[in-house]
Amino acid sequence: MKRKWYMNALIALFMIALVLAGCGQGTAGKSGQNANTEQSAGAGNKQDAGENGQNSQDGQIQMVDKLQITVGGASPGGFWSLLGNGIGNMIIGTLPDSQYSYETGNGVRNIIDVSEGKLDAGIAFNFEVTTAMAGGEPFPKKVDNVVALMSLYNNSPVQIIISKDFSEKYGITSMEDIAEKKPPIRVGVNQKGNLSEAVNRAIFEAYGITYEDIESWGGKVFYEPYKPSADLMKDNRLDWIGVPVFAPDGTFIELSSTKDIMLLSLNENALKLLQDRFGLKPGVIKANTYEWQTEDVMTVNAGAFLLANPDMPNDVAYTITKIIIENFDKYKALHKNLEPLTPDQMLDVSPAKLHPGAEKFFKEYLKVQ
Numbered sequence: 001m002k003r004k005w006y007m008n009a010l011i012a013l014f015m016i017a018l019v020l021a022g023c024g025q026g027t028a029g030k031s032g033q034n035a036n037t038e039q040s041a042g043a044g045n046k047q048d049a050g051e052n053g054q055n056s057q058d059g060q061i062q063m064v065d066k067l068q069i070t071v072g073g074a075s076p077g078g079f080w081s082l083l084g085n086g087i088g089n090m091i092i093g094t095l096p097d098s099q100y101s102y103e104t105g106n107g108v109r110n111i112i113d114v115s116e117g118k119l120d121a122g123i124a125f126n127f128e129v130t131t132a133m134a135g136g137e138p139f140p141k142k143v144d145n146v147v148a149l150m151s152l153y154n155n156s157p158v159q160i161i162i163s164k165d166f167s168e169k170y171g172i173t174s175m176e177d178i179a180e181k182k183p184p185i186r187v188g189v190n191q192k193g194n195l196s197e198a199v200n201r202a203i204f205e206a207y208g209i210t211y212e213d214i215e216s217w218g219g220k221v222f223y224e225p226y227k228p229s230a231d232l233m234k235d236n237r238l239d240w241i242g243v244p245v246f247a248p249d250g251t252f253i254e255l256s257s258t259k260d261i262m263l264l265s266l267n268e269n270a271l272k273l274l275q276d277r278f279g280l281k282p283g284v285i286k287a288n289t290y291e292w293q294t295e296d297v298m299t300v301n302a303g304a305f306l307l308a309n310p311d312m313p314n315d316v317a318y319t320i321t322k323i324i325i326e327n328f329d330k331y332k333a334l335h336k337n338l339e340p341l342t343p344d345q346m347l348d349v350s351p352a353k354l355h356p357g358a359e360k361f362f363k364e365y366l367k368v369q
Helices: 002-051 079-094 107-115 126-134 164-170 175-181 195-206 211-216 226-234 250-256 268-278 314-326 328-332 356-366
Strands: 068-072 099-103 121-125 147-163 186-188 220-222 240-244 261-263 281-285 297-308
Touching: 068 079, 068 107, 079 099, 079 121, 079 297, 079 314, 079 328, 107 121, 107 126, 107 297, 121 126, 126 147, 126 195, 126 268, 126 297, 147 164, 147 195, 147 250, 147 281, 147 314, 147 356, 164 261, 186 226, 195 211, 195 240, 195 268, 211 220, 226 240, 226 250, 250 261, 268 281, 268 297, 314 328, 314 356
Parallel strands: 068 099, 068 121, 186 220, 186 240
Antiparallel strands: 121 297, 147 240, 147 261, 147 297, 281 297
16 A cells, blocks of 8 residues: 555656656747847847948948938029939939939038038038138138038139120230229129138239229129129129139120120139139130130139038948949039049049048949058
8 A cells, every 4th residue: 555655656756747847848948939039130120220221230331222312402493403403313213212302502501501410411612611611701610520422523613704895995804904903893703601702702812902992993892693793794884703603604605695705814823822722723714615715714613512411321322422423424414514524533522521431332433442
């Protein structure tokens, strides 16, 4: 009897051990499954971040499958509007699920808004960027964090137009003549606060002339954009216009059809001042660029950058740059003056910083180390 009871107890203990062992294995299996699920979720989050425009887990910069971007430009119907909308068409054509919008504005505002992260991207003159980084007027303070994806063009010459009637009446064939003869000249210098006006003011400064001097000679300073200034010259109310625009310029071609005009060159002192202060590089308007222009004209060339929010993800910057450069023929077809442009020239955004995402693409495309 005792022996039978003892055997039954051993069997019961053995069965309990088997049950406990089975439960332990089940719990361990479930714990292992949960750990694997958490690891997969973590990997999935990193992948989603890559698809949304962040850098991938291994640090590689990749093209995204869609973009959402707003670009600030200038007035409707102008050259920057042409560029901005053209770039938008390339982006939508390449990534149809993207959202792209172009906003009117100006270079100064675009620099401030983009650098402060209020705007994804924006267009600005290179001399506006130089002035912003130096803290010159009209910027209230230095703008240090100016980042660019590329140079959009670099061959827009500063053109100084003078009425031939005025030239012949006062014997003016150069800027030096204006400084020496002090005629009652009426000049169109663009709007106050516009960097084109600052460039014009610096041109006169290079010859020892101030706006106050001009008015003391009986002249007048008109703070008008160049197209209204051309209308004033046409009506014999203006004698001199300075503006950075492509040559030949349609407004000046139209003006010359009803009024004789001529171009003035800049001397070495003026070229140096404009390069030192604004980063404008010397250039030449070749003879016969206009039908009435018989000689080369020395000047400086302006350009424009496509700026980027400093916090723009590398993948997004890479994608925008890739789309524009890989559609380079379409880009150059936007305007005949873009024809001389090359991708390696678009890499030069000095004094701004080249965005790392854009730099990555240019290195791939141009094999730059």
